[in-house]
Amino acid sequence: MKLLLFFICLSTSVSIAQTQKPAAKPATAATKSPGQLVYEQNCLTCHQVNGSGVPNLNPPLRKTDWVLGDKTRLINVVLKGLQGQEIEGDVYDNAMPAHDFLTDTQIADVLTYIRSSFGNKASGITADEVKAVRK
Template identity: 35%
Template sequence: MIKYLPRLILALLVTSCNSDNKKKNHADYSINKENITLDPQIKDSYERGKLVYNDLCITCHMSNGEGAPKAFPPLAQSDYLKENQEASIKGIKKGMSGKIVVNGITYNSVMAPLGLSNEEVADVMNYINNSWGNNYGKIITAEDVTKVIK
């Protein structure tokens, strides 16, 4: 029994991030309105990405993008996200595990692959990159995701 405990804990951790019991608190969402207003292409992608985020990411990373201390890293004002766009795309598409340092804090958790299409990965990245005060670069497309995950 004890030898199966780590596997059970890992399974619970992975499935808890995809829970169907989601609290919708849209008041916490903020938009970097300059990017959204200026570029209709990013606005459409942003809106689709917001739906993906609310379905799959919000449980661990919270409605305000601040994550859970020592468990799930923040996406809001994240130095890791800003400096590691390709690794972030790969993590969303294929999952990730192991240590990462975000805003000076080490996280060592697991993010399961979410089963998203390349378009959905691009959309959720565009949402994250333009929310909570983030302004992290150009629009990401499905083609960009395809190039990164090869």
């Protein structure tokens, strides 16, 4: 009898295990865009994983004119940093340092990622556009 119960339990466990879906695998570096990788390395700490920013410290990157609007202004923010500027009617106390150490391609990739993530739907930015502003 004990042996029969053991086989029934074993059979049920195998059956349940076979019907469960495997856990979703987290995104790896190979599945992330180059812009997302640059974002995670250089921007995420201040602007958060979802682009929401931190109230009174770091501005959001979601659906703001600074992100969706003039490309040159946005490229300059990355190249030169930003401090004490009113953004969407709010002032943020944390200064953004210049990220001019990034290559033109890295800046284009991260800004394209930002302009197409967090609910944003704006055109991409090219390395040539960054290069022209950097001059």
